[in-house]
Amino acid sequence: NQKVVLITGCSSGIGLALAARIAKDEKKRFMVYATMRNLSKGEALVEAAGRTLGRTLEIKQLDVCDENSIKDTSTPFGSVNAGMGMIGPIECQSIDEMKTVMDTNFFGLVRLLKEVLPDMKRRKKGHIVVISSVMGIQGILFNDVYAASKFAVEGFCESLAVQALRFNLNISLIEPGPVITEFERKVYEEGLKTDLSKADKVTADMFTNIYLKNYKQIFETLGQSSEDVAEHTHKIITMDNPPFRHQTNTLYTPMTTLKYADPNGDLPIDTFYKMVFEHDKVFNASLNFLKLLRWRSRKSFTMEKDKSN
Numbered sequence: 664n665q666k667v668v669l670i671t672g673c674s675s676g677i678g679l680a681l682a683a684r685i686a687k688d689e690k691k692r693f694m695v696y697a698t699m700r701n702l703s704k705g706e707a708l709v710e711a712a713g714r715t716l717g718r719t720l721e722i723k724q725l726d727v728c729d730e731n732s733i734k735d736t737s738t739p740f741g742s743v744n745a746g747m748g749m750i751g752p753i754e755c756q757s758i759d760e761m762k763t764v765m766d767t768n769f770f771g772l773v774r775l776l777k778e779v780l781p782d783m784k785r786r787k788k789g790h791i792v793v794i795s796s797v798m799g800i801q802g803i804l805f806n807d808v809y810a811a812s813k814f815a816v817e818g819f820c821e822s823l824a825v826q827a828l829r830f831n832l833n834i835s836l837i838e839p840g841p842v843i844t845e846f847e848r849k850v851y852e853e854g855l856k857t858d859l860s861k862a863d864k865v866t867a868d869m870f871t872n873i874y875l876k877n878y879k880q881i882f883e884t885l886g887q888s889s890e891d892v893a894e895h896t897h898k899i900i901t902m903d904n905p906p907f908r909h910q911t912n913t914l915y916t917p918m919t920t921l922k923y924a925d926p927n928g929d930l931p932i933d934t935f936y937k938m939v940f941e942h943d944k945v946f947n948a949s950l951n952f953l954k955l956l957r958w959r960s961r962k963s964f965t966m967e968k969d970k971s972n
């Protein structure tokens with residue numbers, strides 16, 4: 664009575680780690696269809712899969728940007744991971760490059776769900792697990808188009824989630840912070856190659872001397888491994904009542920909490936600004952944030968106490 668899990672983008676990073684982790688499920692509850700755009704890049708997955716290959720894991724071809732390769736995909740369970748990043752000032756990026764990011768990260772998910780959702784509805788069984796990002800809830804400097812693609816993913820899934828409930832289906836968005844994968848390396852290298860001639864001096868300087876300079880450090884201090892994200896995702900997949908959203912990086916959670924702490928939306932923008940441009944003020948900003956959190960938790964504690972009296 665194995666559940667079929669289809670995962671996209673399994674030749675590297677989170678998809679690879681996730682495919683291997685689910686195939687190695689202690690209770691052998693899953694049959695993994697680990698898919699990738701280009702089958703010739705399957706070597707690392709074959710190695711990670713080990714003895715599960717041909718038993719609880721099969722490798723298949725799937726390009727999320729090609730409807731023909733998605734056709735006839737039917738699965739009671741699902742997991743969408745394939746994605747790409749893009750950084751830099753928008754005046755230096757072409758609309759075509761931006762469209763490729765949207766096409767992969769957003770329409771890739773839409774294409775797959777259009778194919779598998781009707782079947783899932785008929786069976787009233789399934790769990791759509793989407794690798795989103797903390798950038799699906801919060802924009803980050805110079806990640807404008809990437810964040811937009813993940814916001815699109817989140818809005819799409821949040822809208823579908825209500826309908827899914829009616830069919831007993833679950834949807835979960837996995838929201839990692841920085842993860843050390845090929846993704847990070849590719850994005851950084853592409854970033855270094857950005858032709859900044861179309862950007863003004865202040866913007867070009869901000870991108871090169873502030874953003875790119877801190878990029879590696881952010882991944883070094885906050886970065887998680889793919890295996891860690893896979894472990895979190897495996898837990899979500901095996902839960903009876905999986906949550907709609909799950910952040911995998913507790914070190915990053917305080918940043919996303921800023922968004923919910925201020926309905927006006929200024930607190931996170933202000934804090935990011937200070938982090939980037941006024942390093943010395945970050946300490947005070949963090950302190951204010953902690954005070955706010957303490958105030959909120961004290962308030963809810965008092966409310967709980969009031970209720971029990």
Ligand code: NAD
Pocket residue numbers: 671672673674675676677678699700725726727728744745746747748767771794795796797838839840841842843844845846847889
């Ligand atoms: P990665 O580059 O190692 O993996 C992405 C995979 O998607 C690659 O194997 C790539 O070949 C595949 N892919 C790209 N276009 C495809 C297409 N059209 N069809 C099929 N496969 C395609 O990077 P990763 O970090 O493992 O990224 C996986 C997911 O995690 C992405 O959705 C990414 O947005 C998300 N994410 C990554 C980070 C991070 O810091 N690395 C953080 C949060 C979320």
